[in-house]
Amino acid sequence: xxxxxxxxxxxxxxxxxxxxxxxxxxxxxxxxxxxxxxxxxxxxxxxxxxxxxxxxxxxxxxxxxxxxxxxxxxxxxxxxxxxxxxxxxxxxxxxxxxxxxxxxxxxxxxxxxxxxxxxxxxxxxxxxxxxxxxxxxxxxxxxxxxxxxxxxxxxxxxxxxxxxxxxxxxxxxxxxxxxxxxxxxxxxxxxxxxxxxxxxxxxxxxxxxxxxxxxxxxxxxxxxxxxxxxxxxxxxxxxxxxxxxxxxxxxxxxxxxxxxxxxxx
Amino acid sequence: xxxxxxxxxxxxxxxxxxxxxxxxxxxxxxxxxxxxxxxxxxxxxxxxxxxxxxxxxxxxxxxxxxxxxxxxxxxxxxxxxxxxxxxxxxxxxxxxxxxxxxxxxxxxxxxxxxxxxxxxxxxxxxxxxxxxxxxxxxxxxxxxxxxxxxxxxxxxxxxxxxxxxxxxxxxxxxxxxxxxxxxxxxxxxxxxxxxxxxxxxxxxxxxxxxxxxxxxxxxxxxxxxxxxxxxxxxxxxxxxxxxxxxxxxxxxxxxxxxxxxxxxxxxxxxxxxxxxxxxxxxxxxxxxxxxxxxxxxxxxxxxxxxxxxxxxxxxxxxxx
Numbered sequence: 306x307x308x309x310x311x312x313x314x315x316x317x318x319x320x321x322x323x324x325x326x327x328x329x330x331x332x333x334x335x336x337x338x339x340x341x342x343x344x345x346x347x348x349x350x351x352x353x354x355x356x357x358x359x360x361x362x363x364x365x366x367x368x369x370x371x372x373x374x375x376x377x378x379x380x381x382x383x384x385x386x387x388x389x390x391x392x393x394x395x396x397x398x399x400x401x402x403x404x405x406x407x408x409x410x411x412x413x414x415x416x417x418x419x420x421x422x423x424x425x426x427x428x429x430x431x432x433x434x435x436x437x438x439x440x441x442x443x444x445x446x447x448x449x450x451x452x453x454x455x456x457x458x459x460x461x462x463x464x465x466x467x468x469x470x471x472x473x474x475x476x477x478x479x480x481x482x483x484x485x486x487x488x489x490x491x492x493x494x495x496x497x498x499x500x501x502x503x504x505x506x507x508x509x510x511x512x513x514x515x516x517x518x519x520x521x522x523x524x525x526x527x528x529x530x531x532x533x534x535x536x537x538x539x540x541x542x543x544x545x546x547x548x549x550x551x552x553x554x555x556x557x558x559x560x561x562x563x564x565x566x567x568x569x570x
Numbered sequence: 571x572x573x574x575x576x577x578x579x580x581x582x583x584x585x586x587x588x589x590x591x592x593x594x595x596x597x598x599x600x601x602x603x604x605x606x607x608x609x610x611x612x613x614x615x616x617x618x619x620x621x622x623x624x625x626x627x628x629x630x631x632x633x634x635x636x637x638x639x640x641x642x643x644x645x646x647x648x649x650x651x652x653x654x655x656x657x658x659x660x661x662x663x664x665x666x667x668x669x670x671x672x673x674x675x676x677x678x679x680x681x682x683x684x685x686x687x688x689x690x691x692x693x694x695x696x697x698x699x700x701x702x703x704x705x706x707x708x709x710x711x712x713x714x715x716x717x718x719x720x721x722x723x724x725x726x727x728x729x730x731x732x733x734x735x736x737x738x739x740x741x742x743x744x745x746x747x748x749x750x751x752x753x754x755x756x757x758x759x760x761x762x763x764x765x766x767x768x769x770x771x772x773x774x775x776x777x778x779x780x781x782x783x784x785x786x787x788x789x790x791x792x793x794x795x796x797x798x799x800x801x802x803x804x805x806x807x808x809x810x811x812x813x814x815x816x817x818x819x820x821x822x823x824x825x826x827x828x829x830x831x832x833x834x835x836x837x838x839x840x841x842x843x844x845x846x847x848x849x850x851x852x853x854x855x856x857x858x859x860x861x862x863x864x865x866x867x868x869x870x871x872x873x874x875x876x877x878x879x880x881x882x883x884x885x886x887x888x889x890x
Contacts, residue, residue, distance in 0.1 A: 414588050416858065419820065423592065523714075529718070530718050541719075548712060
């Protein structure tokens with residue numbers, strides 16, 4: 306319960322940041338003022354300014370848009386494709402099933418960041434391509450989850466009952482199997498969003514995601530590293546926001562999993 | 571077919587499929603590597619000549635066959651930017667990355683084993699609760715942020731480690747480890763969080779088994795009870811995820827080498843990505859995925875040694 310609450314609180318901070326960025330930013334995130342670089346926090350700039358004298362708070366708020374849309378879009382599409390592939394593989398078994406699951410094994414053999422780097426190399430830098438990369442490496446974990454669930458569920462009474470009154474494959478799959486798997490998918494989705502945010506920020510940290518001057522959390526952290534001897538407090542800020550988002554999704558996932566386990570037993 | 575042969579065959583097949591998939595993906599590169607090398611102003615005949623020299627003008631399936639034939643004998647092609655055999659470049663950079671990962675793994679074990687055991691033995695107490703809560707938060711700290719924080723803390727505020735000078739192992743082990751200490755610590759802290767959870771979970775499972783209650787009622791000394799019975803039986807769980815740990819270490823190394831400016835495989839990979847060095851990138855991808863697959867194979871074989879029931883199970887499944 307504590308986990309769930311902590312996770313929700315952390316995520317609310319991030320969601321509020323996103324909402325504010327949609328409504329109104331405190332000041333222009335790209336307005337430069339070299340005379341006022343690395344200014345300490347003040348009434349005008351709550352979190353101070355960066356190496357070009359830009360308002361750090363406004364940049365953080367604006368960057369929440371790309372971080373959240375890219376990871377949500379990536380994980381969401383990976384989830385859809387993965388669940389369908391896994392469900393079909395588990396349901397059909399046979400040749401189709403093993404071809405799908407072997408393909409997932411191949412994808413699983415690539416470390417996440419390596420796969421993302423390869424795809425970004427091929428597709429070029431930018432938000433949409435980072436989204437695609439996150440989608441691709443999210444697919445196998447959802448496929449495996451769904452595959453395992455469908456195999457397990459074949460022995461459930463209500464699935465056998467549905468079979469016995471001659472329900473069609475599509476009905477069994479979409480009306481009975483997929484809804485029953487929703488809690489597990491939700492947990493996996495929350496955890497995957499955590500790693501989605503990590504990948505998005507890691508890629509923009511390496512200069513392969515959102516391109517400057519548009520702000521990104523990873524990009525800001527990278528800039529902060531180059532100037533950390535001049536402004537040692539700057540790296541703390543974007544890093545903490547990334548941590549908040551990742552920890553929020555992780556805790557939410559763990560929390561839902563614990564609640565679900567309690568409810569079932 | 572024995573269990574060993576079966577696993578080996580699957581591993582080889584997987585290596586083949588992975589190499590094919592990555593080659594196919596990289597061949598779809600929209601940017602022409604030759605154009606990138608010569609610049610957009612280069613005369614067309616020169617571009618054609620170079621394309622022919624690297625064999626880039628032929629159908630990609632044929633190129634893959636050539637590459638595969640070379641790869642089997644250890645020749646991964648030639649890098650565009652370094653003008654050297656890819657295998658040579660990888661071999662040159664490997665020792666640093668290997669040192670870093672081994673050093674980090676040892677450190678992670680050193681942190682995780684005592685904490686995991688402590689939490690499991692005191693399960694349900696405030697110590698356990700505290701360790702678990704800390705791990706839950708700790709696991710979410712991005713390694714690139716942690717690296718920067720450590721760099722900031724231990725090179726600027728408390729200057730224990732001079733920044734950015736890597737000392738190769740040939741100049742003394744002590745100096746070598748000293749220069750790798752901060753990056754290894756960054757990787758280790760991230761790994762340790764996962765390991766603590768795993769050690770705790772698998773040890774708790776064993777401690778709740780009947781034979782542990784029996785050992786307790788028999789009045790066995792605590793040390794014997796925990797080490798001879800509990801620890802040995804709880805090792806198998808964590809071993810199965812070593813493969814996943816190696817993968818996350820590799821992802822970590824790519825970023826950590828960048829932050830600490832270390833000349834290893836991770837930096838090389840980023841250079842290959844930025845410069846679109848096709849053969850170098852393909853070579854690195856293959857090298858990394860083969861490592862991952864080999865580690866998983868070793869894990870499979872290792873745990874049939876520790877737990878013979880797994881092999882029995884595999885045999886039974888085949889005969890039915």
